[in-house]
Amino acid sequence: MRRRFFRDGERPRNDYDEPRSEVLTFLASCRRIFWGLAAFSGLSNLLMLTGSFFMLQVYDRVLPSRSVPTLLALVVLAIVLYLFQGGLDLVRNRIGVRIGRYFDERIGGRVFDALVRLPLKTRGDGDGLQPLRDLDQVRSFLSGGGPTALLDLPWMPIYLGVCFLFHFWIGVTALVGGIVLIALTILTELKTQGPAKAFSRLGVVRNALAAEGRRNAEVLQAMGMRGQAARRWQDANSKYLEAHERASDIAQGLGGVSRVFRSILQSAVLAVGAILVINQESTAGIIIAGSILTARALAPVDIAIANWKGFVSARQAGRRLDHLLKLLPVEEAPLALPAPTKSVVVENLHVAAPGSERQILGDVSFELHGGQAVGVIGPSGSGKSTLARALVGVWPRLRGRIKLDNAALEQWSAEALGKHIGYLPQDVELFDGSIAKNISRFDPQARAGDVLKAAEAAGVHDLVLSLPDGYGTEIGEGGVSLSVGQRQRIGLARALYGEPFLVVLDEPSSNLDADGELALNTAIASVRARGGVVVVIAHRPRALESVDRVMVVAEGRLQAFGPKQEILNKVLRTPVPLNVVAANSGDGRWTAR
Missing domain, CATH: 1.20.1560.10 (ABC transporter type 1, transmembrane domain)
Incomplete structure (x- = not known):
């Protein structure tokens, strides 16, 4: 039972109290x-x-x-x-x-x-x-x-x-x-x-329209949409000025x-x-x-x-x-738990997008032990990225539980949980600062050795050294001075920083060349070797080379889960109902057969 201590003059509140202003x-x-x-x-x-x-x-x-x-x-x-x-x-x-x-x-x-x-x-x-x-x-x-x-x-x-x-x-x-x-x-x-x-x-x-235009500047310029965007903004601005x-x-x-x-x-x-x-x-x-x-x-x-x-x-x-x-009230810091080292358990998971009650992913249950890696395959819109977001605790669960060593995610504070999770989203966002700070997650107590270890695990050490100022290179807002592939590899190093137990990679090879894919599989193997758990959302077959489990997700449901070769063989024999299928080595996509 969690105890909370109150400051002088502060009274205990029950669950029915209206939150104080x-x-x-x-x-x-x-x-x-x-x-x-x-x-x-x-x-x-x-x-x-x-x-x-x-x-x-x-x-x-x-x-x-x-x-x-x-x-x-x-x-x-x-x-x-x-x-x-x-x-x-x-x-x-x-x-x-x-x-x-x-x-x-x-x-x-x-x-x-x-x-x-x-x-x-x-x-x-x-x-x-x-x-x-x-x-x-x-x-x-x-x-x-x-x-x-x-x-x-x-x-x-x-x-x-x-x-x-x-x-x-x-x-x-x-x-x-x-x-x-x-x-x-x-x-x-x-x-x-x-x-x-x-x-x-x-x-x-x-x-909001101005921020949207700035965020999509390349699209507006390339497809001649600046005029339309300007008219939308001017219309909103005219109403704003009238109200003013x-x-x-x-x-x-x-x-x-x-x-x-x-x-x-x-x-x-x-x-x-x-x-x-x-x-x-x-x-x-x-x-x-x-x-x-x-x-x-x-x-x-x-x-x-x-x-x-x-x-x-x-x-x-x-x-x-x-x-x-x-x-969004203050999150109470729960009792500190030991670092997870054994398993990731998902029980009857149902997930919706933030601010919505519409279920995107449902009835998902599986278990992974230290040293295992699973590749998640399925068609676009099937719920793969939703699963990734739920596993790292950023999307709300309608029902079910996700547990690290039998401790549900909600039993951890966000700061404590983050030390045990590495996450590489589809759209990699870096922050204004040096490469070293981005890899270290801007940890003020970061040690150089830990930054180098993460970079080497991600196979990005030589790439960083080739930049003008090495690890001190300032990358600008959103990592604008780097290519998309470079940002993805720096993001992978950030996900591996501190040797987290659970590493979730959402389409990590989407912008990688052959060397980058080789480094990715080496990184997955290294996490498994130290007893971590890896979840890889995959659209390209090479991302599955270092996994030992495969999960098939379609229509918001878990359709199959088990050893890699067994699941892939089963998928190859399954007609179109799963709407997913094994890798086509010719074009590198998952296609129905």
């Missing part, structure tokens, strides 16, 4: 910081009264008394308070920037991990980098003036209260203005929700209305103050101070309206991040 959990963990930020905002807002009271004292005390010393004392006091306010604002802004960075440091790793795992959980449609953009959006809002504007809003009633202390009608005028501006804020929220969502959704479509215009027009239009109304309101306060002075119900100082204070009282609402677009975008980004992180 990691974004909200982060914000809750920062509550002391936010309280501190609120305290700084409170002091700063109190000090913003300096201008109003300075004007009040100048008009009501200094000018009637003509006292220069009083004026100098007020000026010095005001300067000190302004400097103190400036220091508070500087600290407040720096706190905001650090909250944004802290958010990125706490959530960024989880977002990247979920981003990498997402294609293994869903179909992977849309813009794959949207979670990183959402992370940037939330961090930018936390680092900018958004939280400050929200923390300033509670001070609006206090400013209005001071306006009422100046005079009842000045307070009423400011209150009416505040109600109108709050109504504009609510209207901004309601009006921008739809366009903001459409803007975000169309941005995903637009970026609608969202911006609403936010900026209401923001403009807010600014105009503030100007009118400030003049209205002066007019009300003038009437009060004429009726000898107030002083000239209160007119000026009330005007300044009214503007200050309504400034948070105006700033909130100006930042509302960013607030809505950050809120939507946070919700998308929450959805992503709930879909």
